[in-house]
C-alpha cells in the first residue's frame with residue numbers, strides 16, 4: 001500500500017519517489033506521471049533491481065550491480081523518438097523517457113549482506129557464486145518478486161512493460177504474478193561492450209535513443225559509486241560466466257567464441 005509520495009527537485013530520471021510496503025489490501029493506485037501513450041511510443045521501461053551494498057555503494061569490482069543500476073536509470077531517462085508527433089512544423093520529435101526503477105531490499109540475492117560476505121570468502125577459495133551460496137545452506141537465489149509486482153500494480157504499470165533484465169527467473173516470477181512483459185531488454189555489461197563492440201547495447205533494441213557518445217572506457221554519468229565507469233576484471237567475468245552457465249542468464253558468452 002502506498003505509504004508516501006515525495007516530490008523532488010527536478011532530477012535526471014525521477015519525477016517522484018514512491019515508497020511502498022507490503023501491507024495489503026491496497027486502497028489506491030498511484031499513477032506514475034508518464035508521458036501519454038500514443039502511436040509508436042514504446043511501453044514503459046522497467047528495472048527491478050535488488051540491493052547490492054558492495055556493488056552500488058562501495059564500488060566493488062566483483063559484480064555489475066552498480067553499473068546496472070546506473071545504466072537502468074540512464075536508459076529510462078533517455079528521450080524517446082516519436083515520429084507521429086513530428087507531423088506539425090516545430091512539434092517535438094521526442095518525448096521524455098518513461099519507466100521506473102523498482103528497488104528491492106533483497107541484498108545478496110536474498111541472503112543478506114553478512115551471508116554474502118561469507119559467500120565472497122568462499123569465492124576467494126575458488127568456489128563460484130552459486131556453490132558458495134549452497135555451501136552456506138542457502139539457495140542459489142532466495143528472492144521473491146511479489147512485492148515488485150504489487151508496486152507495479154500500484155503504479156498501474158502491470159499492463160505491458162519492457163523489462164530490463166538478463167534473468168529468466170525474474171521474467172517468469174513476474175509473469176506468474178500477472179505482469180504483462182511485452183519485451184525483455186537485455187543488459188550487456190559495459191566491460192563486455194567495450195571489449196566486443198558487436199554486442200548489442202542495452203536499450204537499443206527498440207524505441208530508445210542510445211547515446212554511444214560516452215567518454216574514455218565507456219564512461220557515463222551515474223548515481224552510484226561506479227557511476228561514470230564500468231566494472232571490469234577477472235572476478236566480474238567469472239561471476240557473469242556463472243550467471244550465464246549456472247543460472248541461465250540470457251547473455252551471449254562472447255568470449256567463448258573461437259574468434260575472440
Ligand SMILES: Nc1nc2c(ncn2[C@@H]2O[C@H](COP(=O)(O)OP(=O)(O)OP(=O)(O)O)[C@@H](O)[C@H]2O)c(=O)[nH]1
Nearest residue numbers: 049050051052063106107108109116129165166167
Ligand atoms: N549471494 C550473492 N549475491 C550476490 C553476489 N553478487 C551480487 N549479488 C547480489 O545479486 C543481486 C543482483 O540482483 P539484480 O541486480 O536484480 O540482478 P540479477 O537478478 O542478477 O539479474 P539482472 O536483472 O539481469 O541484473 C543483488 O542482490 C546483489 O547483492 C554474490 O556473489 N553472491
